[in-house]
Amino acid sequence: xxQTPRNFRLLEELEKxxxxxxxxxxxxxxxxxDDISMTNWTGTILGPxxxxxxxxxxxxxxxxxxEYPVKPPVMKFLTRVNLPCVDSEGNVIPQELxxxxxxxxxxxMEAVLLSLRKxxxxxxxxxxxxxxxxxxxxx
Amino acid sequence: MALPxxxxxxxxxxxxxxxxxxxxxxxxxxxxYFDVSLEGPPGTPYEGGVFKLELFLPEDYPMTAPxxxxxxxxxxxxxxxxxxxxxxxxxxxxxxxxxxxxxxxSVQALLSSPNPDDPLANDVAAIWKENEPLAVxxxxxxxxxxxx
Numbered sequence: 001x002x003q004t005p006r007n008f009r010l011l012e013e014l015e016k017x018x019x020x021x022x023x024x025x026x027x028x029x030x031x032x033x034d035d036i037s038m039t040n041w042t043g044t045i046l047g048p049x050x051x052x053x054x055x056x057x058x059x060x061x062x063x064x065x066x067e068y069p070v071k072p073p074v075m076k077f078l079t080r081v082n083l084p085c086v087d088s089e090g091n092v093i094p095q096e097l098x099x100x101x102x103x104x105x106x107x108x109m110e111a112v113l114l115s116l117r118k119x120x121x122x123x124x125x126x127x128x129x130x131x132x133x134x135x136x137x138x139x
Numbered sequence: 140m141a142l143p144x145x146x147x148x149x150x151x152x153x154x155x156x157x158x159x160x161x162x163x164x165x166x167x168x169x170x171x172y173f174d175v176s177l178e179g180p181p182g183t184p185y186e187g188g189v190f191k192l193e194l195f196l197p198e199d200y201p202m203t204a205p206x207x208x209x210x211x212x213x214x215x216x217x218x219x220x221x222x223x224x225x226x227x228x229x230x231x232x233x234x235x236x237x238x239x240x241x242x243x244x245s246v247q248a249l250l251s252s253p254n255p256d257d258p259l260a261n262d263v264a265a266i267w268k269e270n271e272p273l274a275v276x277x278x279x280x281x282x283x284x285x286x287x
């Protein structure tokens with residue numbers, strides 16, 4: 001099997017977004033356009049309809065380390081959220097989210113965001129009481 | 140995982156008969172992935188610099204072009220801040236008759252003749268068109284700062 005090296009894989013993910021081929025509900029972009037190592041990314045999730053998250057935009061920071069995509073990205077919510085797979089500081093707990101717990105190198109950062117969105121919409125999560133809109137985690 | 144004969148042959152030739160000013164070395168764990176170093180062509184603002192690039196041969200190579208990116212910062216209207224290169228032979232004008240060496244020679248040629256009318260780095264291209272001496276001076280400074 002041909003293995004795409006990290007940097008070209010990340011360029012593919014970036015270009016999918018730049019060309020507007022990504023999902024409407026989630027997006028990713030580089031945090032710093034001068035970052036030739038492409039380590040730090042930002043992500044957004046549009047809260048799913050018919051849930052406590054509806055009409056809210058959630059911002060996340062995403063770190064694609066040197067071993068990405070063999071190892072999964074590290075994700076953290078910047079916007080406050082009450083969701084069982086997110087700890088009190090906003091960190092996404094990898095063991096609690098299938099897309100990260102059962103990580104495969106084919107999974108993209110966008111796919112993880114979409115799975116978080118799906119997780120929000122699940123019956124046990126969709127009516128959880130949420131912090132007021134726009135509240136952010138410290139630092 | 141068998142490497143296509145074509146890639147093996149190209150790699151061998153890059154080693155035994157290298158292109159002047161260019162070294163391309165495959166990664167041991169991924170023979171489709173190359174570290175490239177390219178000397179700035181004489182008589183250009185890049186002269187004296189050694190620029191690092193990475194090159195990858197996708198699964199359907201040579202039906203599609205190699206992927207190529209600068210890892211060393213460079214001030215050039217057709218190369219953006221992430222090192223991506225705007226070069227026709229890497230896109231629509233790729234043909235399977237071309238090779239890794241052809242592409243690397245094209246990149247060397249691009250350094251000798253920047254094309255600010257088909258820019259990838261718009262800010263750089265604007266300065267290149269409005270004030271070429273300033274652009275050349277900046278390119279020289281970047282070469283000294285990042286590529287030496």
